[in-house]
Amino acid sequence: MTAVAAGARVSGAGSVSVARGYRFELVKLVSQWRIRLLVLACWSVPGLFTAAVSLQSTLPTDTLFGRWMHATGWAGPLVTLGFAGTWALPLLTSVVAGDVFASEDRLGTWRHLLVAVRSPRRVFAAKALAGLTVLLLLVAGLACSSTAGGLLAVGDRPLPGLDGHPLAPGDAAARVLLAWLCVLAPTLALAGIGLLGSVALGRSPMGLLLPALVALAMQLAQMMPMPVAVRLALPTSAFTTWNGLFSTPAQKTPLLIGIAVGLVWAVSATALARLLFLRRDFTNPADDGSGRRALTLGALPLAGLAAATTAVVTVTTGATGSGIAQEKVQRSLATAFAHLYRLQTAQLGRPAVTEARLRATAACDKGSVHVAAEGPGNDWRCVVSWHLPGVEAAGTAVYQLDVAPDGRFVADGDGPKEVNGYFLVRTPTGDAPNPLWQFDGTVELLATAKASSKG
Template sequence: MTTTATEPSTANPDSSRPRRVAAKLQRAGTRTAYHWELVKLAALIRVRAMIIGCLIAPPIIVLILRGQRPPADTLYGKLIHLSGFAVPLLLLGFISQWVLPLLTSLVAGDIFASEDQQGTWKTILTRSVSRAQIFRAKTLAALTFAAVAYSALAVSAIASGVLLVGRQPLTGLTGQTITPSTALGLVIAAWAAAFPVLIGFTALSILLSVRTRNPALGVVGPVVLGLAMSLLGSVGGIGLLRRLLLTTPLDAWHGLLTATPFYGPLVQGLAVCAAWTALCLVLAYRSLRNRDLTEG
């Protein structure tokens, strides 16, 4: 009887090594570019001013409101003297009108267009980084700024209400009394629920920055579109269209403040924001990839 020996595998164990090395270089290039984008942003006066403004504006607004009649025609406006937790909810409703798009477009709307304005694309592309790496780095830098600015605004708004008005129980949207500890968690959740909209507006600002190549349009465009969406959302008889607007999820946190919370608008809003974000970033990257940047 003859025994046939099984030949060991002759596959090259290092066959995937070039792909791994390329992936590491790709990540390293993106990290380096991201680092320098953050350095450039930190050096901008408007970026520093925006962060400082997010920190000092809420307490100033609270101090002004303390000496005035409460704005009873706005959600939670009539309760701002009765509970400190009503203050950040009032401010959250206010920034939804135009502050939220402006908060992110000041950076995201300019981060690509500024390279066109200064003619520095060719210089950037000769620094061993690809268009994809530049796009990822600038997008991450814009998102980082948006997250920092929004977090500063949220923390300042909540702290201002609690420290300047107090930790009184909060009245829910269905008339129920919410204890201070529960109210604090719900206020934080309400601000967190609006953050996906900020990401969506960041992506929209990036798209306008890439396509228009104009910093002014990249900054002002999202604010104008945000106001237009808010006005359109207030029109009756457009139920389906209203659900697809990027501004509609800004009201989704209302379901958290009822006696029996409902989360359908939150889930739907998250899907809408994800769709807006993905679509805008895909279109922006394709536009950047197909452009002739050799003249910049």
């Protein structure tokens, strides 16, 4: 027993520390040309793109906050964030995390690395930390570059939120930063899946593609009219629920659920990858880690995790159905209209009026009176009514709404021309974009209709 313990101490003393292994793995990653190219692209392309689009006459109005890129520099990083959550971040996690272990299989260098480090556990920790560092560097580049491009091209101006409420530059900056921090949770979840695929599938290119394929599958699922509890239980839900930060008050519950689920998936997938890595037979050069264990210790536990998170979200929130109800849509539309009406009033130089005095309300139906007014769809039709001080007759405006399954809607003005029927308004200083012509909004999926009517 004493000899065995002494031998263990000698072996442990000869092991390379995690810090040294981490530095070695980080240098290996950064020395690759594709990683250097990604770092350069993430720290330059978003800023150039944001500045170029902000200075053009046409804007990406089909993207969230895209129609505000002429008005404020804080819209640019949010447009970039929407694109990053859909495409950039899943691809980045595939290139970095999906290849960090598989590269050793392709080069046949596992035995050399293990002889040098003398600890599979430290090898795994060093590689995982190096991949995480590179991913954080890439995400920081996307955020910083797009923010700098927007501010330099347009300036530090107030940002209209998704309820039409103008956010002061300082408040907008804090929420933009928080939104980028929140999407780290689903990014880490995809990174954990990438590590698992890289360990389990070895030389197979499927390990490299796994995070991107999982993200694509979940994006397709998000487009389906699924129950809100299932939607929030997906590890990538925080890629969309950050939108709730830009309402007043902020819609925090769906975002917090998305962050928690993303972190649980990140820890679970990384732990499974570590378990597979430590059980691998490195004395057999033909064994690249793939096989039946990839299914039993990889796919099946994650499927069980998905079922468990869905059950927990359903029980804790009591959410049923799509979460998109008539009362919620009417309340969200009326609130956004009232705030944007004040913005239009200031543009036209008319006497200021408060939301309380406007008393804006909305009456919405979906398709016809024979169709239940609930759920997503592009067939919502709403009539907004409001009152001006000293005017007996109520003003009305018609909107066609396209409500997405995640609660975001686009309200398209359908008259009258003087209010929302044209994309420009004539102001004392010249023509300006009409804030009431077309605007984005969001429905809080977890809010009850009763709570909404009180709000």
